[in-house]
Amino acid sequence: MYSRSASPYQNNNGVRSLINPPTFIEYKRLRFLIVDAPSSNNLPLYITEFERWNVTDVVRCCDATYPKEPLNERNIQVHDFVFADGEAPPSSIVDSWLQLIEARFGKQGQDQPSDQKLPCIAIHCVAGLGRAPVLVAIALIEEGMPSLDAVVYIRERRRGAINKKQLKYVENYKPRSKSQCILM
Incomplete structure (x- = not known):
């Protein structure tokens, strides 16, 4: 049943919240928050979420x-x-x-006090289902996760993420980082 509230951004308790919840992706030293595109009207709600997750950058x-x-x-x-x-x-x-990933997460964990909140990068496209998840998948691959595992990991948390064309790209993506180990 449709519930009427004073704002489309309020839940049944009258608390303002986002219509589409953000998706938190964490792997090793990396922390991302995938969201849909904010508007000028609902940006304060996103800022509240960003502060909650210690977002330092929005892409x-x-x-x-x-x-x-x-x-x-x-x-x-x-x-x-x-x-x-x-x-x-x-x-x-x-x-x-x-x-950006190297600048934000590069030496993380080595120099930070354990009680300090870890940084997070928020990323969005229009719906948060294509472009943003593809860039997050690239980051996971660069961090050592196999490409198809990266897609599954993201899709388990954000249903509908990454279309067929983007999947092919992620599947064929080769890590650029020098820290990757090659076994022969």
Whole structure:
């Protein structure tokens, strides 16, 4: 049954929350929050979630639907890694993505006090089902997870993620990091 509330962003208790919940992905030193695209109207709800997860960066894989300033005011950096809907990312976007991951998670754990909250990167496309999960899959592969395992890991947490064309790209993706071990 449809429940009427004062706002489309309220649950039955009247508490404002996101319509589509974020998906937390954690693997080894990496922490990501996959979301759908915020709008100017609901950005405060996303900011609340981002602060809850200690988000330090937001990656937009689609055209901007909200201003950067409210996030920047909270020391959350916004990065525009825009590429075509339903497609695999171009090499330049992958390069920028991997640089961000290295900058945010590179020496994590070695120099941080154990009581400090770990950083998290929030990432979104329009629905959070294609472009954003593909970039997260690339990060997991770079961290040592087999490509198809990365897709399954993400899909278990975010149903419908990664289309057939993107799956083929992820399946054929070769890690660029030098830390990968090759057994012969």
